[in-house]
Amino acid sequence: MSNAYNRPDQLSPELRRRVLETARRLGYPGPDPVARSLRTRKAGAVGLLLTENLSYAFRDPAAVGVLEGLALACEDAGVGLHLVPASPGREDVAAVHRAGVDGFVVYSVPDDDPHLAAVMQRPVPTVIVDQPRIEGIDRVGPDDAAATTEIAQHIVSLGHRQVGVLCMRLARERNDDFVPPERQSSAHFHVQRIRLEALATAFSAAGVDWSTVPVVERFDHTVDDGASAARQLLDAHPQVTALICTSDILALGAMAEASRRGLRVPADLTVTGFDGIAEAERAGLTTVHQPVLEKGKAAGKLLLGSADRLAPKIITLKTELRVGSTSGPPRTIEQPWFGP
Amino acid sequence: MSNAYNRPDQLSPELRRRVLETARRLGYPGPDPVARSLRTRKAGAVGLLLTENLSYAFRDPAAVGVLEGLALACEDAGVGLHLVPASPGREDVAAVHRAGVDGFVVYSVPDDDPHLAAVMQRPVPTVIVDQPRIEGIDRVGPDDAAATTEIAQHIVSLGHRQVGVLCMRLARERNDDFVPPERQSSAHFHVQRIRLEALATAFSAAGVDWSTVPVVERFDHTVDDGASAARQLLDAHPQVTALICTSDILALGAMAEASRRGLRVPADLTVTGFDGIAEAERAGLTTVHQPVLEKGKAAGKLLLGSADRLAPKIITLKTELRVGSTSGPPRTIEQPWFGP
DNA sequence: AATGCGTTCTGAACCGTTACGGTTTGCTCA
DNA sequence: TGAGCAAACCGTAACGGTTCAGAACGCATT
Numbered sequence: 228m229s230n231a232y233n234r235p236d237q238l239s240p241e242l243r244r245r246v247l248e249t250a251r252r253l254g255y256p257g258p259d260p261v262a263r264s265l266r267t268r269k270a271g272a273v274g275l276l277l278t279e280n281l282s283y284a285f286r287d288p289a290a291v292g293v294l295e296g297l298a299l300a301c302e303d304a305g306v307g308l309h310l311v312p313a314s315p316g317r318e319d320v321a322a323v324h325r326a327g328v329d330g331f332v333v334y335s336v337p338d339d340d341p342h343l344a345a346v347m348q349r350p351v352p353t354v355i356v357d358q359p360r361i362e363g364i365d366r367v368g369p370d371d372a373a374a375t376t377e378i379a380q381h382i383v384s385l386g387h388r389q390v391g392v393l394c395m396r397l398a399r400e401r402n403d404d405f406v407p408p409e410r411q412s413s414a415h416f417h418v419q420r421i422r423l424e425a426l427a428t429a430f431s432a433a434g435v436d437w438s439t440v441p442v443v444e445r446f447d448h449t450v451d452d453g454a455s456a457a458r459q460l461l462d463a464h465p466q467v468t469a470l471i472c473t474s475d476i477l478a479l480g481a482m483a484e485a486s487r488r489g490l491r492v493p494a495d496l497t498v499t500g501f502d503g504i505a506e507a508e509r510a511g512l513t514t515v516h517q518p519v520l521e522k523g524k525a526a527g528k529l530l531l532g533s534a535d536r537l538a539p540k541i542i543t544l545k546t547e548l549r550v551g552s553t554s555g556p557p558r559t560i561e562q563p564w565f566g567p
Numbered sequence: 568m569s570n571a572y573n574r575p576d577q578l579s580p581e582l583r584r585r586v587l588e589t590a591r592r593l594g595y596p597g598p599d600p601v602a603r604s605l606r607t608r609k610a611g612a613v614g615l616l617l618t619e620n621l622s623y624a625f626r627d628p629a630a631v632g633v634l635e636g637l638a639l640a641c642e643d644a645g646v647g648l649h650l651v652p653a654s655p656g657r658e659d660v661a662a663v664h665r666a667g668v669d670g671f672v673v674y675s676v677p678d679d680d681p682h683l684a685a686v687m688q689r690p691v692p693t694v695i696v697d698q699p700r701i702e703g704i705d706r707v708g709p710d711d712a713a714a715t716t717e718i719a720q721h722i723v724s725l726g727h728r729q730v731g732v733l734c735m736r737l738a739r740e741r742n743d744d745f746v747p748p749e750r751q752s753s754a755h756f757h758v759q760r761i762r763l764e765a766l767a768t769a770f771s772a773a774g775v776d777w778s779t780v781p782v783v784e785r786f787d788h789t790v791d792d793g794a795s796a797a798r799q800l801l802d803a804h805p806q807v808t809a810l811i812c813t814s815d816i817l818a819l820g821a822m823a824e825a826s827r828r829g830l831r832v833p834a835d836l837t838v839t840g841f842d843g844i845a846e847a848e849r850a851g852l853t854t855v856h857q858p859v860l861e862k863g864k865a866a867g868k869l870l871l872g873s874a875d876r877l878a879p880k881i882i883t884l885k886t887e888l889r890v891g892s893t894s895g896p897p898r899t900i901e902q903p904w905f906g907p
Numbered sequence: 908a909a910t911g912c913g914t915t916c917t918g919a920a921c922c923g924t925t926a927c928g929g930t931t932t933g934c935t936c937a
Numbered sequence: 938t939g940a941g942c943a944a945a946c947c948g949t950a951a952c953g954g955t956t957c958a959g960a961a962c963g964c965a966t967t
Binding site: 256257258259260261262263264265270271272274281285286291294295298299301302305306307308309310311312314317319321322324325326327348349350 | 596597598599600601602603604605610611612614621625626631634635638639641642645646647648649650651652654657659661662664665666667688689690
């Protein structure tokens with residue numbers, strides 16, 4: 228039976244024909260994939276865990292890039308891609324347990340997420356993209372600290388000393404507001420924490436007191452949120468000359484807000500992003516480009532090829548600072564009352 | 568064992584504790600999802616078949632909307648979404664057979680696709696989104712003929728008689744060129760065929776000889792392809808006053824090409840789209856809006872709730888003609904040599 | 908003490924497939 | 938004619954759960 232379908236060489240064409248013919252007559256729909264999976268111990272699918280409304284996942288070009296790369300790798304290997312439902316609010320981990328997959332790719336998840344814990348319990352290989360970084364688990368992502376340092380030094384070298392930061396979600400609890408120092412250092416979203424730390428280090432080295440640098444956080448990740456974050460920051464700190472954003476999406480929002488206020492970029496305000504999405508490129512945004520498609524592809528290949536590997540593998544992706552037309556020297560502050 | 572995990576009420580807390588304790592000591596990773604699926608005959612996932620490079624699927628906002636809606640429905644039901652690898656070129660149908668899913672959603676597939684045939688052979692419920700329309704199978708989608716007729720009548724009533732059409736892929740074989748009549752009527756992509764037929768009918772009724780109307784096809788579905796299609800059409804038929812596109816993406820490309828040529832929209836050229844994606848809305852495109860998110864959601868709900876339903880269900884979505892700033896009366900043709 | 912009843916616990920059957928190894932068949936060659 | 942051997946065929950045992958029937962047990966009632 229099985230042979231007739233999967234191993235034509237094991238039986239004569241005549242028998243095969245007969246078997247298939249009667250199978251058809253009996254209305255046999257072909258081998259059951261689940262039973263096959265049980266027997267062969269291969270599910271033929273990789274699971275993708277991302278704790279995020281799928282809505283946002285699909286809307287964020289960087290996330291789409293990763294997804295696309297992963298899908299490409301799966302396609303090559305002929306395995307399916309199983310999206311595990313795990314929206315931020317949901318504590319129900321059953322979906323992770325239920326998923327019939329040969330491995331998991333974890334993307335953009337806070338390090339204290341229960342879904343992550345559930346994944347780690349499953350006896351299948353796991354690859355983490357970007358975050359969180361966990362000891363002994365395969366990981367693919369850029370060197371966020373180095374890349375962020377590069378961008379910070381670019382800003383510093385232009386002469387900026389009054390800067391502000393727009394960042395993405397730092398923890399599972401929503402905080403659409405300024406970020407106190409302890410929340411920065413205890414952020415559960417690893418990538419954001421690393422980037423903030425790198426900024427702190429770089430600016431401190433340049434003589435800027437980091438505790439005076441305003442950092443505004445947004446839970447959701449849309450251009451509009453970037454704009455509102457910029458508004459909140461600039462309302463409270465109109466003296467800042469550069470807005471460093473931890474993503475291009477936020478940066479695009481910041482630019483929209485700048486133009487709304489009549490601020491010229493970069494003459495009045497420098498804006499930088501992170502990721503290097505196409506839209507940012509078109510807008511001439513100064514940003515750090517990272518190869519998102521490659522990231523997803525690498526994750527898929529790593530996972531699919533991870534059979535009987537001993538040491539965990541870490542893949543660090545190349546990033547590149549791309550200086551666009553949104554960064555320049557700070558405006559000279561007119562101080563007429565101190566004038567000659 | 569099983570009870571300890573899934574039916575705590577069936578045994579004493581003491582025994583449950585002991586069972587779980589020894590399970591942990593033995594390093595038991597929890598019930599195997601595949602074995603469970605085999606026994607319960609529920610895979611806990613729905614398959615999504617779309618014969619398209621995932622790349623394009625993710626790039627097309629209309630497709631993303633459908634995907635998102637479907638993901639939402641899956642999330643609600645706590646089931647996974649299994650993306651079946653099936654790029655256009657690939658004849659390998661094994662992935663469909665291998666997928667451990669409780670049902671399939673088929674989206675944007677030509678009616679002669681082998682993957683579709685494979686899906687139909689599987690003894691699980693299937694829902695088709697948009698196309699192809701198949702007798703006896705659940706379907707969710709708009710009334711393409713009616714919506715297209717509406718837009719055609721809009722164009723006609725504005726006074727246009729010299730029109731051109733830009734359409735998406737009509738068959739599995741690539742044809743980035745003008746479309747002869749027989750290819751139009753035999754198109755394997757049902758939605759495109761219906762729309763072309765509706766246009767033919769509407770314009771014929773308005774006294775336009777459809778066989779003289781140029782139709783240009785593009786295999787890939789990007790803004791750039793829309794632009795190149797418009798270029799090809801306008802180069803050969805500079806007299807057309809309206810470009811009807813079967814998708815917003817193509818229409819956006821057409822507008823880009825119009826501006827490249829120095830044609831004012833709508834003064835010199837009317838452009839219309841189809842879908843009502845956000846980007847089109849922003850551009851003020853005259854288009855037919857369809858609720859893509861609802862479409863995906865409806866498909867998911869239909870599939871998940873299709874147990875023991877007898878008659879196939881057809882859900883027809885509301886569409887709405889949205890007249891924007893890209894359609895207007897045709898330019899008056901200057902014919903100096905026939906002047907008074 | 909025997910009976911009845913309700914709860915907790917145990918064991919075996921079953922889900923549909925593939926892997927494995929043993930048996931049959933058919934052929935060649937001494 | 939029969940040994941030797943390869944190809945073709947077939948039967949059976951897992952894979953790891955869930956389910957369900959019935960055994961064992963504890964307690965109250967007759």
